[in-house]
Amino acid sequence: LQDLKGQKHQKAPQIPSQFSPGERFAMKEALKGAIQIPTVSFSPENLNTTALAQFGEYLQTVFPTIFKTSFIQHEVIGEYSHLLTVRGSDPSLQPYMLMAHSDVVPAPEEGWEVPPFSGLERDGFIHGRGTVDNKNSLMAILQALELLLNRNYIPRRSFFIALGHDEEVSGYNGAQKISALLQARGVKLAFIVDEGNFILDGFIPYLKKPFAMIGLSEKGLINLRLEVNMSPGHSSAPPKETTIGILAAAVSRLEQTPMPNMFGSGPLKMTLQQLAHEFPFPANIILSNLWLFGPLVSRYMERNYITNALVRTTVALTMFNAGVKVNVLPSVAQAVVNFRIDSAQTVQEVLDLVKNIVADDRVQFHVLTAVDPLPISPSDSQALGYQLLRQTIQSIFPEVSTVVPGICIGNTDSRHYANLTAGLYRFNPLYMTPQSFRSIHGINEKISVQAYETQVKFLFEFIQNADADQEPAPHQHEL
Numbered sequence: 001l002q003d004l005k006g007q008k009h010q011k012a013p014q015i016p017s018q019f020s021p022g023e024r025f026a027m028k029e030a031l032k033g034a035i036q037i038p039t040v041s042f043s044p045e046n047l048n049t050t051a052l053a054q055f056g057e058y059l060q061t062v063f064p065t066i067f068k069t070s071f072i073q074h075e076v077i078g079e080y081s082h083l084l085t086v087r088g089s090d091p092s093l094q095p096y097m098l099m100a101h102s103d104v105v106p107a108p109e110e111g112w113e114v115p116p117f118s119g120l121e122r123d124g125f126i127h128g129r130g131t132v133d134n135k136n137s138l139m140a141i142l143q144a145l146e147l148l149l150n151r152n153y154i155p156r157r158s159f160f161i162a163l164g165h166d167e168e169v170s171g172y173n174g175a176q177k178i179s180a181l182l183q184a185r186g187v188k189l190a191f192i193v194d195e196g197n198f199i200l201d202g203f204i205p206y207l208k209k210p211f212a213m214i215g216l217s218e219k220g221l222i223n224l225r226l227e228v229n230m231s232p233g234h235s236s237a238p239p240k241e242t243t244i245g246i247l248a249a250a251v252s253r254l255e256q257t258p259m260p261n262m263f264g265s266g267p268l269k270m271t272l273q274q275l276a277h278e279f280p281f282p283a284n285i286i287l288s289n290l291w292l293f294g295p296l297v298s299r300y301m302e303r304n305y306i307t308n309a310l311v312r313t314t315v316a317l318t319m320f321n322a323g324v325k326v327n328v329l330p331s332v333a334q335a336v337v338n339f340r341i342d343s344a345q346t347v348q349e350v351l352d353l354v355k356n357i358v359a360d361d362r363v364q365f366h367v368l369t370a371v372d373p374l375p376i377s378p379s380d381s382q383a384l385g386y387q388l389l390r391q392t393i394q395s396i397f398p399e400v401s402t403v404v405p406g407i408c409i410g411n412t413d414s415r416h417y418a419n420l421t422a423g424l425y426r427f428n429p430l431y432m433t434p435q436s437f438r439s440i441h442g443i444n445e446k447i448s449v450q451a452y453e454t455q456v457k458f459l460f461e462f463i464q465n466a467d468a469d470q471e472p473a474p475h476q477h478e479l
């Protein structure tokens, strides 16, 4: 607390987030270069390690100031992940962490307007895998810091930058190792900001204005392998049912039987209540009185596949394998089902439901991955991370009328850091439309040059806001 006494500190960013034409050119070129390195994660065992190594080198060439600044420590963790420790001038302030990941999902060229690893600029957009998930964040964090350092900015509050390299396939070698290292060092964080939610535009028909949604939690996850075994044999005299038929029927039952609608619990209620006043009559009244209209709203949300994902555990059949030859009865059929668990359920509850739906002893289950839903981070007036995000959103995106808490339907590396802080926030300062949403892990992923510059601006201000005196004063913590 002492640091706040007798000293005059800034309340708002001191260095304006304005960049010269040369800086703006360099920042977009740096992003293009990052996209051109195909840092693809195929599976936990199969990453493009050559590209990941090259990516590490690349960062040091495009952000030279960061890597030669005396108060910034750089460590490589798990061979390809990076941890930067930026030592602030005021050790009494609890540090925070900014996160992003360098790996991307595969991108076969079919369907792309522009080759996915070209990083080409067309019509004001930079195209390619990773432009939204998540090299934009990674590059923007470092770019903002580089620009601040070039203006001789010295942070007051220490912070970490954690850049994972295997987020798309678990984060066990990147984020989890960084987390363990920081825990061993006794680090506790005020909050973390990672990828996840966005400024949402056009997702809700009645809402004309975009709103920012900060993810306070994320859904849980199960990757479940289903397997059926039988003796192989000649296809000319088949039994009544084969491994393929039994398994296909089982996964079809899973697909056809929705998990229970859990509307009414968790952050979704907060989202709707805080968004209610943005809606025209009568939706505003309906959303302000969920005690009465909850069932109506919950049924409405089921109708669209994105809002459906906010009200229940989802079931996605993602892999199916069987058969070796046209005339051989397959002895093994395997499928993988990917569940994203609603905040109000647990792994065990979902597995019990699954067994009841499949209801066939010939189907064996093998849990490949299981993660319970994450706790809900605070969003009250004392929640430093949430308030800093809100403040910076309002400054950089004045046209965004509302900032609301919400849930992240995907999983992020931030889940590995729950041991270091209760404040995990998932937010990308970027506009997202239903169409651009489909480009994530899909085709034609792209970011406008202007949106990327804005993301750099956002981080440039955010880092300074984290150093400003807070109003109202947040809780002070022991380091």
Ligand SMILES: CC/C=C\C/C=C\C/C=C\C/C=C\C/C=C\C/C=C\CCC(=O)O
Residues within 6 Å of the ligand: 133, 134, 167, 168, 195, 196, 197, 198, 200, 203, 204, 271, 272, 306, 307, 310, 408, 409, 410, 411, 412, 437
């Ligand atoms: C009324 C309810 C409020 C809003 C409804 C509209 C849509 C909001 C829901 C989801 C869209 C936003 C987030 C994108 C989801 C997934 C990406 C998250 C993590 C990515 C992790 C990764 O793959 O690397």
Ligand SMILES: N[C@@H](Cc1ccccc1)C(=O)O
Residues within 6 Å of the ligand: 167, 168, 169, 170, 171, 221, 410, 411, 412
């Ligand atoms: N982030 C990716 C990959 C992932 C899945 C599950 C756990 C961790 C990471 C997703 O949500 O699809």
Ligand SMILES: [Zn+2]
Residues within 6 Å of the ligand: 105, 133, 168, 441
């Ligand atoms: Zn992803």
Ligand SMILES: [Zn+2]
Residues within 6 Å of the ligand: 101, 133, 134, 167, 195
């Ligand atoms: Zn991601």
